[in-house]
Amino acid sequence: MKRAVNRQYSWYRIFAVLWLLLIGMQWVDYTEPLWFSETTTLVTVTLITIALIEVLPVTPPWKWSVKMIAVVLGWRVVLVVTGAYVPSGPFFPDQLHGMALHFVPYIWFSLGAWVLFELALELLTGKRSVLLFLAGNILAFTILDSFTSYYLWQNVAWTVFAGLGWLASLHFRNFQLKYPLGWRRMRSQPLKLAFNILAIFACILLIGISMPTVSPVLTDPYTAWKNRESASGTGDSAALPAAAAANAPADRGRDRLDVQSGYSRDDRELGGGFEFNYTPVMSVESPVRSYWRGETRRNYTGEGWSDLGQEERDYELFHENSTGTLPFKERAPKTEVMRVEQTITMQNEEVYPVLFGGYAMTSVELLDEGIFSANMQWTAKEKELFWLGMSQALSSQEQTNRLYPRKYKVVADIPVIPLEEVRGATYEELYPGKQDKEYLQIPNEFPDRVRELAQQVTAEGATPYAKMELLQAYLRQNYEYTNKPDLTRKKSKDFVDGFLFDIKQGYCDYFSTSMVMMARSLGVPARWVKGYAPGSQPEPELVQRNPENGMAYRVNNADAHSWAELYFGDYGWIPFEATPGFDAPILYDEEEDVPALAEATPPEETVSQANPGLMDRLDPATVRTVFLLALAIVVAWVVYHLRSAIYYGFFRLRLGRPLTMSEKAVMETLRIVGKMKRRGFERSGDETLRESFARWKEQEPGISAVLDRLLREFEQASYSPQAFSVSQWKIVLELGHKLDRMTRKRVRIPFLSQS
Structure with missing residues (x-):
């Protein structure tokens, strides 16, 4: 009788081992950055070995003997191949003794994984125990995902998938034992049964993929506490440049990094990962939403952007006086401007190389008490205002303590883009004469496949602006935003090429640099710009309670950002935003009576992009493939069940x-x-x-x-x-x-x- 029962659920044993192995591998994936590579390999080999032996038709006493021999041999092979152990002498006892010396830190992890696997397989025999086990695993992964720097939603997804499979297998096993005649009838149609199960899973996949990404209505207590803690900081510690992350150790894009977001000072080597820093930078009173522009770069090196010292600038020494008017060259003749005043109040003690403002500043006025003049350098072509320091009115001690203005006002001319005009302008109309080569610079070793991709993506665009819109949309839709890209994927030496074809994920520096270089490869002058995103405004209800706070934009280090500016002849420089989750605030002249800036993504959405869900992190091509496959299964299932109606409908036609x-x-x-x-x-x-x-x-x-x-x-x-x-x-x-x-x-x- 016992042998008959064993035969009845032998198929279930195979599936239970499969689902348990799949869940166990999610924990191996989580611990991989924490363990030695030899330990990870040992645990993986051990789990797969015992799983394969477990499904063999061998009686328990012999099965345990086979497991012990196979696992020990597996340990020996892994330790020898990885170089952790060099065998000498006969296998027994010399080599066994030598392997025992490596019990710590290698073998004991795999031994523990073996014990846990066997216990789970024997104890998880009912629906309640399986559900509790799955709930514990999912809860553990979600806690680790929320309270650590690891992104584990992919592990959660695989655990849920394995759990659904396990519960389905358990249901059919119970049905088999309770209704043997019904099981025998069901067993006679295995393909039909499998097809119906696939259709159910496909429906779940379709619902999951089709659901839109929705930002949370409420902030969880931990995030609120962290943000409050960051916002209450004194600002004494400098925000580290994001570009410095390139020198930090990368481990599958999930490493714990001390590099924090902020205004970058060194862009020679872009890349790496960083943590978001929410300490305040400044508040900006402005009637319109803007990107707070800092510096530009034009010489791409293949790894990043060259220093200012390697770029020629036409500097004009500027002393801020009562008028504060900046020397200004000729504006774009075909683009109108909206003149706005913006008052910037710094919220930290940082010393920045530039004064920030909307594009493009026409005048500046320092509002700090006791300051009557300061030295600055103005570059009319790049529209950058470099800060050189105070020039008078303060004592030397005061100047030392106040090396950067705490409050200043700028007047900016915000371009109002005639969208339909520039969109219809041909290359010959935009660039009739010889082009400025400095904004078309491309390294000699720049990969050809980047140029080819740019041409392929923009092939349907009839004009330069239309091509750039296609290029911008392609980058936004086909690459993943994350503040911790997986650098282990990178094979190419070139930063842009590595992003587009290897890593396929990153943050603003990756997207903006790629936008600039791909635009240049198509003959459109482009430059790289860095500064800050608009930040956030307080809710109207808060302003009503505390009107003294006003509606100023609050900008913190997490808003540090980079974007592209492209040149379109008489229409001037126009910002393009290739980074998902961000929208460049641009004025268009065809908008209604009073032009309004394009809505930028709320800060909550930007932050949520930094912690994307599984669907956000998957490659779009993979998502499309899964979606189409699931849709095909559902359609096939519907066609199968409606085949008679379709058959006779055809004859009716x-x-x-x-x-x-x-x-x-x-x-x-x-x-x-x-x-x-x-x-x-x-x-x-x-x-x-x-x-x-x-x-x-x-x-x-x-x-x-x-x-x-x-x-x-x-x-x-x-x-x-x-x-x-x-x-x-x-x-x-x-x-x-x-x-x-x-x-x-x-x-x-x-x-x-x-x-």
Whole structure:
């Protein structure tokens, strides 16, 4: 009796081992950055080895012996291959003793994983225990994802998938033990059963992929506490440049880094990961939303952007005085501007190389008490205002303590872009003369496949601006935003090439640099700009309670940002935003009565992009493939269950009228006869249906009654003058289903039909 029961659930044992192994591998994936690579390999080999042996048809005493031998041999192979152990002497006892010396830090992890795997396999035998086990795993992963720097939603997704599979397998096993006759009938149609299960999983996938990403309505307590803690900081510690992350150790993009977001000072080597720093930088009173522009770069090196010292600038020494008007060159003749005042109040003690403001500043006024003049350098071409320091009115001690203005006001001319005009302007109209080569600079070793990708993406664009819109959309839609890109994917030496073809994920520096260089490869002048995103404004309700705080934009180090500016001849420089989750605030002249800036992504959405869910981190091509595959399964399932309606609908279209019940009965009978022929019931061309059925009854006596009833209905539908009723048509359908079930054994697949 025990052996019979074992045979009954042997298939379940195989699936239980599979689901448990899948869940166990999620923990191996989580611990991989924490362990030595040898330890990870040992644990992986151990789990796979015992899982494979577990499903073998071997009695328990022998199975344990095989497991012990296989695991020990696996340990030896891994330790030798990885160089952790050099064998010497005979296997027993010298080599076993030598391996035992490596129990710590290698073998004991794999031994512990083995014990946990065996315990879980023996203890998780009921639905309640499996559910508790799954809930514990999912809860542990979500806590680790929330309270550490690890992103574990992919692990959660795989755990949920394995859990659903395990619960489905457990349900069928219980059904098998409780209803053996029903199981025997279900077992006779394994493909149909598997197809229905696949359809259910496909529906779940379609719902999950199709659901839009929604920002949380409420902030969880931990995030609120962290943000409050960051916001209450004194600002004494300098925000480290994001570019410095390139020198930090990267481990699959999930490493714990001390590098924090902030205004970058060194852009020579871009890349790496960083942590978001929410300490305040400044508040900006402005009637319109802007990017707070800092510096530009134009010389791309293949790793990043060269220093200012390697770029020629036409500096003009500027002393801030009562008027504060900046020397300004000719504006873009075909673009109007909106003049706005912006008051910047710094919230920390940092010394920045530039004064920030909207594009482009026309004047500046220092508002600090006791400051009457300061030295600055203005570059009219790049629209940068470099800060050199105080020049008078303060004592030396005061100047030392106040090296950067705490409050200043700028007047900025914000371009109002005539979108339809510039979108329709051809290359010859935009660039009639010789172009400025400095904004078309490309290194000699710049990969050709980047140029080819840019041409392919923009092929449908008729004008330069239309091509740039296609390029911007491509980068936003096909690459993942994350503050911790997986640098282990990178193979190319070039920063842009590595992002586009290897890493395929990153933050603003990756997207903006790629936008600039791909635009240049298409002959459109471009430059790289860094500064700050707009920041956030307080809620109107808070302003009503505390009107003294005003509606100033609050900018913190997490808002540090970079973007691209592209040159379109007489229309001037226009910002382009290729980073997902950000929208460049641009004025367009075709908007309604009072132009308003394009809405930027709220800060909550920007932060949520830094912690993307599984679907956000998956490659878009993978998501599309999964979506189409799941959709195909669901469509196939629907077509299969509606095949009769589709079949007769096709004939209705051919005839131009609905089929009568008798016509349907005749056609259904002939369809059943065709299926019987494919299952080995032969019929010659000159036989009547009655003669064929008579021979089939001799061949398979068990179907005689069904064939007789079907023949009677067929002859009545074919020859009787009486109308064929709907109930009779349903009888023909039921008889066809019966014949299908009774003759299915002729095409049964032996492997799938075994217990």
